[in-house]
Amino acid sequence: MSHVTKAWAWLLALSAASTGLAASGVTGAALALPVLILSGLKAHVILRDYLRLAEAPGWLRGFDLGLTLLILAFAGLALVA
Numbered sequence: 001m002s003h004v005t006k007a008w009a010w011l012l013a014l015s016a017a018s019t020g021l022a023a024s025g026v027t028g029a030a031l032a033l034p035v036l037i038l039s040g041l042k043a044h045v046i047l048r049d050y051l052r053l054a055e056a057p058g059w060l061r062g063f064d065l066g067l068t069l070l071i072l073a074f075a076g077l078a079l080v081a
Helices: 003-023 029-050 057-080
Strands: none
Touching: 003 029, 029 057
């Protein structure tokens, strides 16, 4: 199985998990926080494997940091709402 195929499989699994959470009937922060985490993982897979930032680890760390800060900001908003 190629590297891109494995990334695609991960994206399918993470999307299925997000869909399962949304269909579970959970609402509010109990839904928002896990979905934010799953979306961050999906973004990381896309950055690492499809945009090939694994070949530039400094850039990948920078994008991961920015992504993490954004997800934490959204998580804070979800908890306050």
